[in-house]
Amino acid sequence: MSARVAFQRELEFWTTKAAKLKLLGEHETYKWEYDACLKNMTLYQRLLDKKQEARLRSSSIKASP
DSSP: OOHHHHHHHHHHHHHHHHHHHHHTTTTTTTHHHHHHHHHHHHHHHHHHHHHHHHHHHHHHHHHOO
């Protein structure tokens, strides 16, 4: 499994967990857990963005004559 797929799965996991907490109204009761979800969502989104940038950079380098 590539790092990109792993990051996507992690992002989906934390997004789902945060959504469940919010929908159940537990985001206030378990604020520390909800905040951890948001922090992890930000982290994995940033990692995915960096992977995408690196992929675009390498493809543009290869494509140039």
